[in-house]
Amino acid sequence: MIVMKSFGIPRIISRCLSYSARCLTDVRVRFAPSPTGELHLGGLRTALYNYLFARQHGGKFILRIEDTDQARVVPGAVEKLIDILKWVGISPDEGPQHGGEYGPYTQSERLDLYLEKIEDLLKMGSAYRCFCSTKRLDLMRLDMVRRREVLKYDGRCRSLTEAEIQEKLDNKMPYTVRLKLETFKDPWQDLVYGPIEYDVAAYEGDPILLKSDKYPTYHLANVVDDHYMKITHVLRGVEWQQATPKHILLYKAFGWTPPQYGHLPLMLNTDRSKLSKRQDDIKVQYFKEQGYFPEAVLNLTTYLGSGFTEETQGHTLSEVVNTFDLKLIQTHSGILEQERIDRFNRMHLHRKLDDPEQRQELINQLRKMVTENIFESLKDGVLTDEYIGTVLDWNKDRIYLLGNLIQPRFSFIWTKPPETSLEELANFDLDVKKALGATLKELECFKENDFSQKVLKAKLKDLARTNDFNFPAYMKLLRAVLSDLKDGPPVNEIMAVMGKNTTIESLQHTAKRLENAEFAARTVIE
Numbered sequence: 001m002i003v004m005k006s007f008g009i010p011r012i013i014s015r016c017l018s019y020s021a022r023c024l025t026d027v028r029v030r031f032a033p034s035p036t037g038e039l040h041l042g043g044l045r046t047a048l049y050n051y052l053f054a055r056q057h058g059g060k061f062i063l064r065i066e067d068t069d070q071a072r073v074v075p076g077a078v079e080k081l082i083d084i085l086k087w088v089g090i091s092p093d094e095g096p097q098h099g100g101e102y103g104p105y106t107q108s109e110r111l112d113l114y115l116e117k118i119e120d121l122l123k124m125g126s127a128y129r130c131f132c133s134t135k136r137l138d139l140m141r142l143d144m145v146r147r148r149e150v151l152k153y154d155g156r157c158r159s160l161t162e163a164e165i166q167e168k169l170d171n172k173m174p175y176t177v178r179l180k181l182e183t184f185k186d187p188w189q190d191l192v193y194g195p196i197e198y199d200v201a202a203y204e205g206d207p208i209l210l211k212s213d214k215y216p217t218y219h220l221a222n223v224v225d226d227h228y229m230k231i232t233h234v235l236r237g238v239e240w241q242q243a244t245p246k247h248i249l250l251y252k253a254f255g256w257t258p259p260q261y262g263h264l265p266l267m268l269n270t271d272r273s274k275l276s277k278r279q280d281d282i283k284v285q286y287f288k289e290q291g292y293f294p295e296a297v298l299n300l301t302t303y304l305g306s307g308f309t310e311e312t313q314g315h316t317l318s319e320v321v322n323t324f325d326l327k328l329i330q331t332h333s334g335i336l337e338q339e340r341i342d343r344f345n346r347m348h349l350h351r352k353l354d355d356p357e358q359r360q361e362l363i364n365q366l367r368k369m370v371t372e373n374i375f376e377s378l379k380d381g382v383l384t385d386e387y388i389g390t391v392l393d394w395n396k397d398r399i400y401l402l403g404n405l406i407q408p409r410f411s412f413i414w415t416k417p418p419e420t421s422l423e424e425l426a427n428f429d430l431d432v433k434k435a436l437g438a439t440l441k442e443l444e445c446f447k448e449n450d451f452s453q454k455v456l457k458a459k460l461k462d463l464a465r466t467n468d469f470n471f472p473a474y475m476k477l478l479r480a481v482l483s484d485l486k487d488g489p490p491v492n493e494i495m496a497v498m499g500k501n502t503t504i505e506s507l508q509h510t511a512k513r514l515e516n517a518e519f520a521a522r523t524v525i526e
């Protein structure tokens with residue numbers, strides 16, 4: 001069993017000591033994704049925490065594309081990644097599209113540098129060529145499984161003589177290059193987890209640095225790039241914690257000073273399974289397409305990740321920067337509760353409606369949604385700024401996405417509702433004709449300025465009491481006539497949003513239909 005030991009000194013004290021030792025240097029951090037799919041919440045958390053750390057310390061945030069595994073590269077993934085980062089407001093200081101003095105920032109464009117550093121390691125004796133075939137390695141693993149040994153490379157090519165190596169090279173035998181691991185017993189300092197002890201040589205075989213296709217592995221490329229890009233702090237997922245001793249040994253082999261490492265705890269689904277790129281509903285693009293605000297997506301990420309001096313829900317990215325504290329990141333895994341994003345999005349909806357400029361943006365977005373998605377005849381005046389603003393104010397505690405307002409249950413806001421059948425009207429527990437007549441008589445006396453939710457609520461209750469109407473049945477009748485809904489918003493609110501004229505027109509139309517039906521019935525009898 002592989003064991004990584006974390007020491008008993010208080011973790012937050014040990015992290016503070018390590019953190020303060022270099023916190024005054026020029027901070028340079030990087031987000032280095034592989035373009036093998038769309039960015040999900042786990043990757044966004046890594047990008048965000050690096051960005052926050054850089055901004056808090058006046059440092060630089062670098063975007064680097066790690067595309068050395070060419071077989072898994074997805075066409076267009078880099079462009080989508082950059083678009084998503086831009087959407088959430090995370091803007092790199094250096095990167096493929098931003099340039100910088102330490103580029104290029106795509107690893108496949110840096111292959112000559114990796115080959116040069118491999119030659120340095122071979123000359124120094126810190127690495128060696130491995131000529132073992134895939135078949136030989138597979139048989140070796142099977143034998144180790146049979147003998148219940150730790151699965152690791154047995155070092156066969158580590159002891160080849162110069163003559164044997166040259167002979168294989170002359171015969172053009174394919175090879176990889178491996179790092180010569182050495183005993184690693186001194187603890188290293190994790191900015192999140194504290195001091196960690198893990199003797200990698202005791203549990204793992206010599207790792208491959210250069211593949212047979214002459215592309216570097218992650219171990220070589222990330223160390224070389226971090227050094228030449230002058231990265232001071234590496235904040236990445238905890239899944240890379242076990243590989244850190246290999247990277248520190250590589251720095252030692254090159255004679256370089258390693259950056260400070262901090263590993264972010266896992267983000268898990270509610271069933272405690274790991275997030276997967278195959279899950280569509282954890283991709284950032286999914287939330288964007290559903291209509292969530294980028295601020296809400298970031299809030300979901302910070303809620304899961306910890307590391308803040310105060311609550312981040314409802315806060316913008318610029319506000320969150322000032323509350324970020326690396327020392328407060330907890331080491332236990334965060335559980336993804338996606339339903340929370342609805343509440344976060346509603347909080348930002350409220351904020352945006354209170355800001356004149358953002359309010360206008362929401363009005364414009366909703367108007368565009370209505371014109372593109374509602375194909376029935378729109379009521380007069382429903383596309384004006386004033387009307388749409390009223391609709392938003394009325395529904396801000398009822399919805400969490402703008403798109404909710406173009407759902408069928410809200411269609412009465414934009415279009416004339418379908419006519420309630422006369423048979424259905426006959427089923428209400430009150431005199432429908434009398435109820436409509438009394439309501440129209442009262443509403444026609446209203447001044448437009450008095451047509452408010454509060455005044456209407458009181459007047460409808462008074463009408464029901466005065467005319468001895470069954471109040472629940474009375475409300476159901478008016479709701480059906482005005483919106484074609486059996487359940488939904490309070491009737492006084494529906495009336496206030498529709499306005500006096502539209503409300504009266506709808507009630508008059510139904511009253512007229514009843515009158516015509518009665519006339520037709522009398523004609524038949526006569």
